[in-house]
């Protein structure tokens with residue numbers, strides 16, 4: 073069949089070229105955006121007098137019919153159509169006849185694909201923000217129930233100081249807060265409309281780019297046509313933000329894997345989100361967090377892949393850029409699933425508070441509190457206090473108990489400078505609650521942090537709602 077661009081060609085495309093050149097089998101994912109863009113373009117052409125109102129109407133109707141045909145799965149995508157843009161244009165001509173041939177006036181596939189892909193990425197930007205907000209809410213819900221649940225806080229994966237479980241979860245939540253802020257920044261930076269840039273230099277028609285931008289829900293048209301058709305920063309921004317999300321997810325996943333071991337036993341994953349072994353009948357494996365951890369690798373891969381594609385490309389459009397999409401589609405699909413399953417996995421896990429507490433009793437986690445007590449209540453210089461504390465730790469070791477379980481009299485016998493009241497500061501609860509500075513782990517501070525995060529969620533949700541509404545105007 074003759075190509076839409078086939079006028080100057082005398083030979084048919086080889087089927088090898090057709091397969092190699094075609095992007096239809098993956099860029100069909102852009103059909104919604106393509107139709108949305110074409111409708112706006114047709115309306116704009118009507119507005120500037122290039123199309124009559126009847127022509128606009130017929131094009132819009134044709135495009136709507138194609139949309140419902142694709143939606144119902146009744147559309148045949150063929151390699152010979154090359155890409156989604158030409159597939160839809162051909163289908164339109166087939167449906168409405170010669171009027172359909174006017175749609176591509178004052179437009180190029182270069183500005184068309186720049187528009188479609190950008191709209192797609194922006195739509196997912198909103199979707200991913202929604203999922204992150206939901207995940208944050210789940211974590212905050214669990215955190216609120218555990219502001220008194222003591223666990224060992226770690227550095228170097230060694231017991232360090234007692235913290236509460238809620239406090240640990242808020243640390244995770246803070247990662248996602250930054251992820252949302254990053255996506256919001258990306259959105260703002262890239263919410264500009266490339267349509268009307270033509271092939272690279274603008275068009276000789278009087279394309280109303282402000283109308284296009286408003287109709288499609290952008291903040292404004294892009295500044296420079298050459299940049300508009302060659303810029304893929306919006307896709308790279310998205311891949312970087314997705315990589316950061318996955319880096320955060322993978323750190324959480326690692327902790328879930330550890331905590332779910334016999335050795336930690338801080339949580340147990342629900343049967344619904346764990347798997348068995350094909351040979352060892354007793355096993356229950358944390359495949360979900362392992363996959364969450366593993367999938368971060370492929371998302372980073374997509375980021376590296378697109379950076380490599382874009383490196384050294386001369387302006388303006390080059391076909392290399394067709395390689396921009398699959399990695400982004402894959403990353404978006406996987407991150408969406410990961411956020412979904414991470415939510416379910418966290419919601420359904422059992423938290424074994426008793427084991428956390430038991431483990432916090434190992435390693436003399438309140439030793440620093442004893443040193444601080446000696447400095448503040450007993451007028452001992454810190455270096456001496458450190459030494460005396462070491463002796464008390466040695467005593468506890470000798471008895472085979474945690475420092476917090478020694479009797480007051482025993483402790484006082486270690487050094488005459490130790491005053492009564494020492495036992496009270498050694499309990500894990502008092503050690504945790506002593507860290508009452510802004511951002512600290514005391515139950516009170518943890519609750520305050522939960523509130524800050526809740527306020528953030530509310531504000532971020534209303535910002536999201538605003539951008540949803542603007543884009544729905546499209």
Ligand code: ARG
Nearest residue numbers: 095155181182185389393394
């Ligand atoms: N399928 C192409 C892509 O994804 C669309 C743009 C084609 N433009 C061109 N001048 N060949 O990049």
